[in-house]
Amino acid sequence: MRNILLRPGAEELNYEIRGIVKKAREVEALGYPITWENIGDPIQKHNTIPSWMKAIVSELVQDDKTYGYADSKGVLETRQFLAQLNNDKGGAQIGAEDILFFNGLGDAIAKLYQFLIPTARIIGPSPAYSTHSSAEAAHANAGPITYKLDPDNQWLPDMNDLYNKVKYNPSVVGILIINPDNPTGMVYPKEVLEDFVEIAKEFNLLLIADEIYQNITYNGIEATALSEVIGELPAISLKGISKEFPWPGSRCGWMEFYNRDASKEFSKLCQTLENAKMIEVCATILPQLSIPLIMRHPKYKAYRQEQNERIGQRSQIMADILGDIPGIKFNPTQGAFYNTIVFDEILLKPDQFLEIEDPKVKALLEKWLQEKDMPMDKRFVYYLLAAHQICVVPISSFCSDLRGFRVTLLEENEEVFRETFEKLGGAIRQYLNSSKKETVAS
Numbered sequence: 001m002r003n004i005l006l007r008p009g010a011e012e013l014n015y016e017i018r019g020i021v022k023k024a025r026e027v028e029a030l031g032y033p034i035t036w037e038n039i040g041d042p043i044q045k046h047n048t049i050p051s052w053m054k055a056i057v058s059e060l061v062q063d064d065k066t067y068g069y070a071d072s073k074g075v076l077e078t079r080q081f082l083a084q085l086n087n088d089k090g091g092a093q094i095g096a097e098d099i100l101f102f103n104g105l106g107d108a109i110a111k112l113y114q115f116l117i118p119t120a121r122i123i124g125p126s127p128a129y130s131t132h133s134s135a136e137a138a139h140a141n142a143g144p145i146t147y148k149l150d151p152d153n154q155w156l157p158d159m160n161d162l163y164n165k166v167k168y169n170p171s172v173v174g175i176l177i178i179n180p181d182n183p184t185g186m187v188y189p190k191e192v193l194e195d196f197v198e199i200a201k202e203f204n205l206l207l208i209a210d211e212i213y214q215n216i217t218y219n220g221i222e223a224t225a226l227s228e229v230i231g232e233l234p235a236i237s238l239k240g241i242s243k244e245f246p247w248p249g250s251r252c253g254w255m256e257f258y259n260r261d262a263s264k265e266f267s268k269l270c271q272t273l274e275n276a277k278m279i280e281v282c283a284t285i286l287p288q289l290s291i292p293l294i295m296r297h298p299k300y301k302a303y304r305q306e307q308n309e310r311i312g313q314r315s316q317i318m319a320d321i322l323g324d325i326p327g328i329k330f331n332p333t334q335g336a337f338y339n340t341i342v343f344d345e346i347l348l349k350p351d352q353f354l355e356i357e358d359p360k361v362k363a364l365l366e367k368w369l370q371e372k373d374m375p376m377d378k379r380f381v382y383y384l385l386a387a388h389q390i391c392v393v394p395i396s397s398f399c400s401d402l403r404g405f406r407v408t409l410l411e412e413n414e415e416v417f418r419e420t421f422e423k424l425g426g427a428i429r430q431y432l433n434s435s436k437k438e439t440v441a442s
Helices: 016-028 051-061 076-087 105-114 130-140 159-167 190-203 264-280 285-295 300-322 359-368 376-388 414-432
Strands: 099-102 121-126 146-150 172-178 206-210 235-240 253-258 338-343 404-408
Touching: 016 359, 016 376, 051 285, 076 099, 076 253, 076 285, 099 105, 099 264, 105 130, 105 206, 105 235, 105 253, 105 264, 121 130, 121 159, 130 172, 146 159, 159 172, 159 190, 172 190, 190 206, 300 338, 300 414, 338 376, 359 376, 376 404, 376 414
Parallel strands: 121 146, 121 172, 172 206, 206 235
Antiparallel strands: 099 253, 235 253, 338 404
16 A cells, blocks of 8 residues: 555554454364353343333334434433432432433443543553553554553452552543453442542542443442442433343443543543544434333343343352362452453463364364464463364453453353353363373364
8 A cells, every 4th residue: 555544553453252253163164063252242141121121122123213223322211210310319410411322332331432632641550451451552553551450359349459550640530340340250348438538539530430330230240330439520321221121232331421521622622522422413313212111110120130130140140150270260250251261370380281082173273373472361261262263252352460261151051051051160170180192272
């Protein structure tokens, strides 16, 4: 080309959650069924949408207005409904004009970072959800700035680490909170959220909360919304229906702006995001129209409660199987539907392996292991995929110095779920206790 095409920072975009699928497809092409534990898609894991929910969507499809444009900010009646849901919590109050719809939270996240000046940094948690960390790094043309989540303290944030990184890095203009957290499954206690607010208040920062899993908690845990503790500080909450209904294919998410007049710069950001959506015309209308109809339905609350209880039961099964394996750090999950398992890094060796009988699969693995500067957890992930056809994501891909992997709690068939994690537990033990007995590139 006569000129370069990519803007600085574009190469920071990475999404290993789907990247690992390419390798899994190679194994699948050899005739092996894959157990997909790489992505949070309830539908893929046999979640059955209730008939009453399908009936609502079916009826909407018969209405001609669902084929037209929505208001640029989103369907007014839906925004009014969501504003009231927030206001009923008793914290920061918003109106319909403080809500802005996008085609999924991925779209919202991309837009949020797109309009920040490159020198304005948003510090986020590590392990990090890669949609956030990649978008933030791409906008800044630099690696993400992160604060640590501590696997030795139930994945709660290291607030001293956060405080010092904010204090000594004046380019930080905001803090990202993911609550409940992806990829760890941790739920922030109210007191920890209040600590975030105090740091934001001291350094005059914007708070951003990804709360898409807000209503997916279990085992006696409930999530506190950022709006309940934010007071008069400027903040954005990111929400959606892809996990909660669940309807991931709807690509329907929204922002809620809190205290948009508390800061001139924040008010300008909100207006810019609204202007950007007007240029696109609007987000998809059908899922927006469904939100109040589904969430007001008399069966919805019981449905969500039942789904949460089932995820909670699976979290207990997972804890029973993986909780006492030597050489890993295991924390029971409290919300969302993920768990991050961390290896004791000193136990990971470059000659560990799992037995693979099929020479074609072994040849694939040998090719994968040629990857330059491969983190040790990715090596385990590749062996797990080749030996047992279980597809997980290495935690090094979540902008973390830790070594481990993320799994989901989504499989609805309890027998399949138990079998998967018993197989996984056995693979961890075998891998950590193995020594080199075959010639495989490392």
